[in-house]
Amino acid sequence: MAASDAEDAVGDGDAATAGTETEAMDSLTVVIRAEVLQQVVDQLLTIVDEAIFRIGYDGLSVAAVDPANVGMVDVEVESGAFESVGEGMFPIGLNLQKLDDYISGSSGDDPVTLSYRPETRSIEIEHTNVEVEMSGIDPKTIRDEPDIPEIDHSVEFTVDASVLTDAVENAELVSDHVKFESMVDDEALVVRGHGDTDEIQTVLGADELPNATFDADAEGMYSLPYLVGGSTSGSKYAGILKPLNSGTELRVEFSEEMPVKIYYDFADELGHVMMMIAPRIQNR
Amino acid sequence: MAASDAEDAVGDGDAATAGTETEAMDSLTVVIRAEVLQQVVDQLLTIVDEAIFRIGYDGLSVAAVDPANVGMVDVEVESGAFESVGEGMFPIGLNLQKLDDYISGSSGDDPVTLSYRPETRSIEIEHTNVEVEMSGIDPKTIRDEPDIPEIDHSVEFTVDASVLTDAVENAELVSDHVKFESMVDDEALVVRGHGDTDEIQTVLGADELPNATFDADAEGMYSLPYLVGGSTSGSKYAGILKPLNSGTELRVEFSEEMPVKIYYDFADELGHVMMMIAPRIQNR
Amino acid sequence: MAASDAEDAVGDGDAATAGTETEAMDSLTVVIRAEVLQQVVDQLLTIVDEAIFRIGYDGLSVAAVDPANVGMVDVEVESGAFESVGEGMFPIGLNLQKLDDYISGSSGDDPVTLSYRPETRSIEIEHTNVEVEMSGIDPKTIRDEPDIPEIDHSVEFTVDASVLTDAVENAELVSDHVKFESMVDDEALVVRGHGDTDEIQTVLGADELPNATFDADAEGMYSLPYLVGGSTSGSKYAGILKPLNSGTELRVEFSEEMPVKIYYDFADELGHVMMMIAPRIQNR
Numbered sequence: 001m002a003a004s005d006a007e008d009a010v011g012d013g014d015a016a017t018a019g020t021e022t023e024a025m026d027s028l029t030v031v032i033r034a035e036v037l038q039q040v041v042d043q044l045l046t047i048v049d050e051a052i053f054r055i056g057y058d059g060l061s062v063a064a065v066d067p068a069n070v071g072m073v074d075v076e077v078e079s080g081a082f083e084s085v086g087e088g089m090f091p092i093g094l095n096l097q098k099l100d101d102y103i104s105g106s107s108g109d110d111p112v113t114l115s116y117r118p119e120t121r122s123i124e125i126e127h128t129n130v131e132v133e134m135s136g137i138d139p140k141t142i143r144d145e146p147d148i149p150e151i152d153h154s155v156e157f158t159v160d161a162s163v164l165t166d167a168v169e170n171a172e173l174v175s176d177h178v179k180f181e182s183m184v185d186d187e188a189l190v191v192r193g194h195g196d197t198d199e200i201q202t203v204l205g206a207d208e209l210p211n212a213t214f215d216a217d218a219e220g221m222y223s224l225p226y227l228v229g230g231s232t233s234g235s236k237y238a239g240i241l242k243p244l245n246s247g248t249e250l251r252v253e254f255s256e257e258m259p260v261k262i263y264y265d266f267a268d269e270l271g272h273v274m275m276m277i278a279p280r281i282q283n284r
Numbered sequence: 285m286a287a288s289d290a291e292d293a294v295g296d297g298d299a300a301t302a303g304t305e306t307e308a309m310d311s312l313t314v315v316i317r318a319e320v321l322q323q324v325v326d327q328l329l330t331i332v333d334e335a336i337f338r339i340g341y342d343g344l345s346v347a348a349v350d351p352a353n354v355g356m357v358d359v360e361v362e363s364g365a366f367e368s369v370g371e372g373m374f375p376i377g378l379n380l381q382k383l384d385d386y387i388s389g390s391s392g393d394d395p396v397t398l399s400y401r402p403e404t405r406s407i408e409i410e411h412t413n414v415e416v417e418m419s420g421i422d423p424k425t426i427r428d429e430p431d432i433p434e435i436d437h438s439v440e441f442t443v444d445a446s447v448l449t450d451a452v453e454n455a456e457l458v459s460d461h462v463k464f465e466s467m468v469d470d471e472a473l474v475v476r477g478h479g480d481t482d483e484i485q486t487v488l489g490a491d492e493l494p495n496a497t498f499d500a501d502a503e504g505m506y507s508l509p510y511l512v513g514g515s516t517s518g519s520k521y522a523g524i525l526k527p528l529n530s531g532t533e534l535r536v537e538f539s540e541e542m543p544v545k546i547y548y549d550f551a552d553e554l555g556h557v558m559m560m561i562a563p564r565i566q567n568r
Numbered sequence: 569m570a571a572s573d574a575e576d577a578v579g580d581g582d583a584a585t586a587g588t589e590t591e592a593m594d595s596l597t598v599v600i601r602a603e604v605l606q607q608v609v610d611q612l613l614t615i616v617d618e619a620i621f622r623i624g625y626d627g628l629s630v631a632a633v634d635p636a637n638v639g640m641v642d643v644e645v646e647s648g649a650f651e652s653v654g655e656g657m658f659p660i661g662l663n664l665q666k667l668d669d670y671i672s673g674s675s676g677d678d679p680v681t682l683s684y685r686p687e688t689r690s691i692e693i694e695h696t697n698v699e700v701e702m703s704g705i706d707p708k709t710i711r712d713e714p715d716i717p718e719i720d721h722s723v724e725f726t727v728d729a730s731v732l733t734d735a736v737e738n739a740e741l742v743s744d745h746v747k748f749e750s751m752v753d754d755e756a757l758v759v760r761g762h763g764d765t766d767e768i769q770t771v772l773g774a775d776e777l778p779n780a781t782f783d784a785d786a787e788g789m790y791s792l793p794y795l796v797g798g799s800t801s802g803s804k805y806a807g808i809l810k811p812l813n814s815g816t817e818l819r820v821e822f823s824e825e826m827p828v829k830i831y832y833d834f835a836d837e838l839g840h841v842m843m844m845i846a847p848r849i850q851n852r
Contacts, residue, residue, distance in 0.1 A: 101457045135481035173669045197703035385741045414738055419765035
């Protein structure tokens with residue numbers, strides 16, 4: 001239905017001659033593969049309930065900071081990852097859990113059409129045989145998008161997502177914080193949990209960190225619920241590492257008592273995620 | 285043990301010469317495949333806790349209406365679907381959850397023997413190496429079996445159970461009611477959920493409805509917990525569509541603001557189910 | 569790291585010349601396959617939270633009795649099942665749930681190194697790339713290990729673990745106790761649950777009991793939560809039969825109103841478990 005109209009409009013610009021009521025909308029319609037949109041939603045849901053999507057000729061851009069100001073997720077999807085983009089651009093605040101529900105009937109390469117309806121400040125979602133009219137949220141009521149600080153880092157490495165997740169979850173067995181310790185001499189990262197009675201450490205060496213640059217011994221301590229979810233804290237969020245599967249290569253940066261930044265790509269390298277967790281100041 | 289005696293008795297009537305105490309019972313013994321009985325129980329459990337089974341030479345017949353009088357399930361299994369039936373017929377009220385438990389150790393083609401014990405108003409269940417003595421419930425204390433109304437319908441179609449379930453569950457994302465709308469001109473059924481802020485519709489056309497007769501545009505609105513279970517209402521029942529798998533062809537009938545009836549067959553077309561959900565009168 | 573040092577020390581005794589601080593410890597280090605240690609932990613966790621492990625040149629020995637004094641588990645692992653044992657022996661009280669967590673990253677043949685640190689009364693656990701420093705519990709604060717009574721039994725049989733578990737779980741459908749009844753004449757064991765209204769029995773005959781010695785008709789009644797877990801009682805323990813898989817051959821002994829003892833082997837017949845449940849005196 002509207003989906004194919006929209007595609008035509010984007011494709012050849014002839015829609016203006018069609019004289020339908022959707023005409024003005026076509027420049028505010030994009031088509032994206034279901035699995036790409038799903039990854040965006042899954043990653044954002046680890047840290048916020050609502051976010052402002054900026055979608056249009058330039059692709060998609062969303063940045064969100066959690067209510068406690070500890071975690072941040074920034075997602076960019078280049079226009080080349082879209083099946084089709086309009087000539088316009090629209091910002092819309094969306095409830096992520098609802099959006100997750102509404103696209104749950106689509107998967108893989110299924111095209112999902114998103115059309116902005118400025119008069120109702122809503123978005124029309126179409127996929128498979130499903131059509132949804134979803135109300136937007138006034139962007140003014142959503143927490144401002146964060147500035148992403150530039151940080152010099154002394155430690156940088158790549159690691160498979162599941163290897164890092166396993167190491168971090170080990171720490172969760174004894175504590176609700178995890179300490180990353182770079183050991184320059186050993187070219188190893190120690191991921192340590194320090195509990196009241198017990199202590200657990202997982203050592204990631206050259207085998208686990210294929211590209212590592214360790215400029216200094218550095219320690220950073222981070223909240224586990226933000227990384228792997230709320231088993232010890234009651235957080236309703238899943239932890240930023242949770243949507244990631246084995247096979248996803250992460251790039252991780254941190255410095256002494258500074259935020260940790262975690263980067264990865266998806267959608268054939270056309271989607272980019274940057275996540276940041278503030279350090280917990282150590283008091284022992 | 286008793287199971288094989290019972291089968292012999294049914295098979296050749298020689299049991300009368302055996303002079304055992306089970307002799308008088310043999311005419312009140314039936315043998316049914318586990319998977320057939322399981323389907324009966326699973327379907328009834330979607331709407332009631334207890335039901336009156338009528339079992340005997342004519343097969344099995346159970347009808348049940350839910351406590352709120354909104355949903356109804358009627359199950360018939362022809363005698364040909366039984367491994368063996370006696371010459372008698374017995375009615376017995378049974379707790380469905382317990383019956384489900386007691387047959388859980390049997391599966392597939394396992395024969396399940398049901399023998400009525402009139403003196404204790406109980407039923408003996410035998411399968412595999414398990415024997416159960418299960419108390420019946422006085423049929424007088426169970427809600428009367430419903431009359432099934434004859435209803436002229438203006439819309440009739442067949443649809444795969446999973447296709448209908450998916451469409452109905454989409455509506456559940458925004459509402460606790462679903463609206464079926466027949467569109468004669470498009471030969472399509474729109475399954476619509478109308479929420480406070482959002483609206484979702486799934487369009488089933490010729491591909492999804494292989495046999496459709498649409499005599500008029502009609503709308504019927506139905507309660508979602510009765511169809512797919514209680515995520516939004518706290519119902520303890522599963523929803524009448526829940527026991528059905530992809531591959532089960534449903535026949536659906538409804539008319540403007542009238543009940544919807546859903547039919548399907550099982551047990552090699554020897555088992556028949558009719559389910560009915562009363563409409564919710566629309567007030568918008 | 570320390571793991572390989574420890575192995576060397578055990579292997580050839582050269583560690584004394586290394587002059588390191590771990591030197592004195594080496595005789596208190598053992599290496600065991602992950603799956604063997606996991607089985608020990610899983611079986612003990614069915615009955616207690618904490619237990620005193622005795623580990624060393626003689627292998628491993630743990631005995632535990634549940635807080636209510638109804639169930640008992642005794643586990644022995646011969647030194648031959650270890651990859652390496654020291655020349656010393658150490659007793660240490662351990663929290664079983666934590667130990668279960670700490671070895672969860674290892675599996676199958678992964679070697680797990682356990683080193684006793686007498687000065688801190690702690691144990692160091694090493695496997696894969698994980699190192700844990702786990703505090704011990706003062707053995708004096710842990711319930712005394714039970715004496716295992718010698719009992720003459722009149723019934724003895726072998727049975728596959730899943731066959732016995734299924735029979736016992738059937739009884740759980742109607743009661744929170746199960747009765748074992750040996751029938752000498754039939755060479756069968758009846759596993760019976762007797763509920764308020766319903767009764768269920770599972771008959772295990774020669775097919776299910778390959779080696780059976782029935783010296784007398786005997787009945788023993790046992791608490792179901794201790795056997796298969798707490799669905800009817802709120803017990804936090806899993807039931808002693810729960811960690812056992814199909815294919816594990818159990819040897820079972822009981823007598824009229826006496827405890828039931830259940831034995832099985834694991835770790836290529838080098839691990840031995842004896843479990844005992846006290847009888848419930850029948851009062852009907």
